[in-house]
Amino acid sequence: xxxxxxxxxxxxxxxxxxxxxxxxxxxxxxxxxxxxxxxxxxxxxxxxxxxxxxxxxxxxxxxxxxxxxxxxxxxxxxxxxxxxxxxxxxxxxxxxxxxxxxxxxxxxxxxxxxxxxxxxxxxxxxxxxxxxxxxxxxxxxxxxxxxxxxxxxxxxxxxxxxxxxxxxxxxxxxxxxxxxxxxxxxxxxxxxxxxxxxxxxxxxxxxxxxxxxxxxxxxxxxxxxxxxxxxxxxxxxxxxxxxxxxxxxxxxxxxxxxxxxxxxxxxxxxxxxxxxxxxxxxxxxxxxxxxxxxxxxxxxxxxxxxxxxxxxxxxxxxxxxxxxxxxxxxxxxxxxxxxxxxxxxxxxxxxxxxxxxxxxxxxxxxxxxxxxxxxxxxxxxxxxxxxxxxxxxxxxxxxxxxxxxxxxxxxxxxxxxxxxxxxxxxxxxxxxxxxxxxxxxxxxxxxxxxxxxxxxxxxxxxxxxxxxxxxxxxxxxxxxxxxx
Numbered sequence: 001x002x003x004x005x006x007x008x009x010x011x012x013x014x015x016x017x018x019x020x021x022x023x024x025x026x027x028x029x030x031x032x033x034x035x036x037x038x039x040x041x042x043x044x045x046x047x048x049x050x051x052x053x054x055x056x057x058x059x060x061x062x063x064x065x066x067x068x069x070x071x072x073x074x075x076x077x078x079x080x081x082x083x084x085x086x087x088x089x090x091x092x093x094x095x096x097x098x099x100x101x102x103x104x105x106x107x108x109x110x111x112x113x114x115x116x117x118x119x120x121x122x123x124x125x126x127x128x129x130x131x132x133x134x135x136x137x138x139x140x141x142x143x144x145x146x147x148x149x150x151x152x153x154x155x156x157x158x159x160x161x162x163x164x165x166x167x168x169x170x171x172x173x174x175x176x177x178x179x180x181x182x183x184x185x186x187x188x189x190x191x192x193x194x195x196x197x198x199x200x201x202x203x204x205x206x207x208x209x210x211x212x213x214x215x216x217x218x219x220x221x222x223x224x225x226x227x228x229x230x231x232x233x234x235x236x237x238x239x240x241x242x243x244x245x246x247x248x249x250x251x252x253x254x255x256x257x258x259x260x261x262x263x264x265x266x267x268x269x270x271x272x273x274x275x276x277x278x279x280x281x282x283x284x285x286x287x288x289x290x291x292x293x294x295x296x297x298x299x300x301x302x303x304x305x306x307x308x309x310x311x312x313x314x315x316x317x318x319x320x321x322x323x324x325x326x327x328x329x330x331x332x333x334x335x336x337x338x339x340x341x342x343x344x345x346x347x348x349x350x351x352x353x354x355x356x357x358x359x360x361x362x363x364x365x366x367x368x369x370x371x372x373x374x375x376x377x378x379x380x381x382x383x384x385x386x387x388x389x390x391x392x393x394x395x396x397x398x399x400x401x402x403x404x405x406x407x408x409x410x411x412x413x414x415x416x417x418x419x420x421x422x423x424x425x426x427x428x429x430x431x432x433x434x435x436x437x438x439x440x441x442x443x444x445x446x447x448x449x450x451x452x453x454x455x456x457x458x459x460x461x462x463x464x465x466x467x468x469x470x471x472x473x474x475x476x477x478x479x480x481x482x483x484x
Contacts, residue, residue, distance in 0.1 A: 008043025214289025257313030
C-alpha cells in the first residue's frame with residue numbers, strides 16, 4: 001500500500017465532548033472533523049469501534065463485528081423523533097474530562113430502550129432497517145441472541161450457561177429466540193442505529209477530504225458471540241474453555257509480559273474454508289474505515305502462547321502463525337488490503353519479511369526511538385510515524401519523566417519540537433494523539449498496558465479546539481508538505 005504524504009490525529013470517539021458522559025457520533029464529532037479540515041489534516045485514526053469488554057476495553061470486545069452502542073448520539077435520536085426533548089433534559093452531572101463507564105452505560109441504556117420502544121411502534125417496517133438486517137445476517141443474529149442470553153443469565157460467560165445453549169443445540173436456540181424475541185430485537189436496533197450514525201459521520205469526513213483509519217484487534221474475547229457461535233475456529237477444550245491464551249512476553253511495558261487472556265485461533269480449521277470468518281471481518285471493517293491498522297501484526301507470523309491458568313505471560317512460547325498464505329488468501333477474495341501493520345515490540349526478521357511481502361507499511365513511535373534513530377528520520381519510508389499511541393504516555397508526560405528539571409514552558413516547547421520532528425520526517429504519514437496536540441500531561445493517558453482499572457476514560461473539554469490551534473496545526477502541516 002503506497003501512502004501519499006499526509007498527517008492526522010488519533011482520537012477515539014469516546015474522548016469527544018458531549019452532555020451524556022461519553023463522546024458520541026453526534027454534533028461534537030462533526031465539529032472535530034471540521035477542526036481536522038481547518039488544520040489541514042487528512043486522517044482520523046480511531047480505536048476499535050466494537051462494544052467494550054473487560055475493563056471497558058475496546059480490545060476485549062464481545063463481538064468482532066458489532067458497534068459500540070455507547071457511542072450512539074442521543075441528540076441524533078431526538079432529531080429522528082425517537083426521543084423527546086424531555087427525555088434528554090435531566091442528565092446527570094457527568095465529569096467533562098473522563099468517562100465513568102458504569103454510570104454512562106446505565107444512563108444511556110434507559111434512553112436507548114425508550115428510543116427502541118418508539119422505533120418498534122413506527123420503524124420496524126423501514127426498508128433500510130430490513131436491508132441492514134439482511135446485509136449483516138452473518139453475525140447480527142448470533143450477536144443479538146448472545147447479548148440477550150447474557151442478560152438472561154445474569155452476565156455469566158457463555159460456557160457457564162445451561163449446556164444445551166452453551167453448545168448451541170437447535171431446540172434450545174429456537175426456544176430462546178422466541179422467548180427473548182423483544183430483547184433480541186433491541187440489540188438489533190442498537191446495531192442499526194450505530195451503523196447508521198457512523199456511516200453518516202464517515203461520509204461527512206470523506207466529503208471533507210479526511211480518511212478514516214480503523215483498528216482491527218488480532219484477538220477476540222473468549223466471552224464473545226464469535227467464540228460462542230464458531231467454537232470450532234478457536235482452541236477450546238470440551239467445556240468451551242481456552243486451551244491456551246494470548247499475550248506477549250516480558251517487554252517495554254511489563255517485566256512479566258502482558259497476559260491478555262484471549263483464546264487462540266485454530267488456524268488449521270480456519271484454513272479449510274479459506275478463512276471465511278476473517279474475510280467477513282475484513283470486508284465488514286472496510287465499510288467502516290478507509291484503512292485498517294492491524295493490531296499485533298507479528299501474531300500472524302508467530303504468536304505467544306501461554307497455557308490457560310497461568311498468572312503471568314512469562315511461561316509461554318512462540319508458535320508459528322498462518323503467515324503469508326493467510327494474507328494472500330484474503331487478497332484473492334478482497335483485493336489489495338489497505339492495511340497498516342502494527343509491528344511494534346519483539347520484531348524478528350521473519351515478521352519484517354512478512355510485512356514486506358504483503359506490502360504493508362509499518363509503524364514507528366517516537367517514544368521508542370533512540371536519539372540516533374530520531375535524527376535519522378529524514379529518509380523516505382512507507383511508514384506511519386506516531387509521537388505515541390493509545391498505549392503510550394502522552395508526549396509531555398513521557399518527556400517530564402526524562403527531564404524533571406525543565407520548567408513548564410520549556411517542556412511544551414520541546415514537545416512542539418518533537419512533533420515537528422515527526423511531521424518533518426520522511427515517513428509518509430505522521431499521526432499525533434490529540435493529547436499531544438494539546439500538550440497534555442500523563443493524566444490524559446488513554447491506556448496503561450498490563451492494568452485493567454482506570455483506562456480508556458480520557459475526554460477533552462468542549463472549546464479547546466480553537467481556531468488558533470487549528471491554524472498552528474495547519475502551519476506545521478503545510479511547512480512539511482503534508483496538506484495534499
